[in-house]
Amino acid sequence: MLYLVRHGQTDWNKNGLVQGQTDISLNSTGVEQAQALAKRFQKENIDVIYASDLKRAYGTAEEIAKVKNMRVSEGLRELRERSFGELEGAEIPLLQEKFPNLGTDWKEDLPLNIESLGNMQKRMVKELTNIMTHHQGEDVLVVSHGAAINVFIHYVTSGENGTGKMVLANTAVSTFTFENKKWAIGTLNDASHWIKEAKSS
Template identity: 35%
Template sequence: MTMICLIRHGETDWNAQNRIQGRTDIPLNEKGKQQAIQCGKYLALNDWDVIISSPLKRARQTAELINENTNLPITIMDDFIERCFGDGEGLTFSERQERFPDGVIPGYESTETLILRIMSGIEKINEQYPKKKVLLVAHGAVISSILSHLSNGEIGSGKTRLLNACISNLQFTENKWMIQNYNQVDHLEK
């Protein structure tokens, strides 16, 4: 059975300021780098086969810092780039509400498009890495959407705020993906 460990990237300055990043390419801050290192130490306690990362800098940096402890091949997959928030990028949630009170944000990637893209990526992983254990470093909206889709809306988007450097585990068994756990942060120092 294929296993995927979803890892949200470490903290950035925009995360700390509650700014919407989307596809704006923001690097990790010092706290985010430490979170990624802690993730790597924790993940090194188990055997993994590959790290897959979003192409954005914050995810790639997280993957590289994790890999200091896991020593795995890293593959970049565009399928897992963060959702495009269009003109909402760079704004805080309250600024976004004020600027777009009707919720219509120019350039915003639709939920349908997002789900098609990321679930296509999940299926590519299952085809390319059958029966492997995969670390997938991605973003809050991407991971939330995966969790929401697989749980029929019980968790994820709109229900669960994923923390930076959290871990969520999926397992492909009996021809379907099952969520083993989500938003795990026990590996991070308080």
């Protein structure tokens, strides 16, 4: 089983700024979300934890690792968010105005050093396949980023879900199995741990 998780909230999420590969830490809400997520996994079997090497993903993974009395195995560059090049730090509405189809345009040649969806998908599929091949028969948790997870979902569902179809909540969990070199999808975009926590506070 692969548990694929989006990181907790950052101030740039809260303020509607394009993060991409800019290394922004979790804010106080993001830490609370990660702690609620960690409680969710307290009784689940997890054999190994990986994360993107960016602080918001690695920090989310560390909260889970604390509860599980584990360590994050590795922070991997290949699990990073899409690079938005020169547009990182811009307001999201401005980005959408300038490039209305950027989130669904699969062209390879994009301006301003923006990473293509295809290149991001290739690196995500390759890295997650490598991880699951290396950990055959184990339950693996990976913390990554919204657009990066969505292109993977797009790949597994042959475009029926993921990119252009779904916005992933902070700390949302999606599950997959990998058997006989084939991916299958389980649950998608489940953030019930945080909804419950928010309602009770």
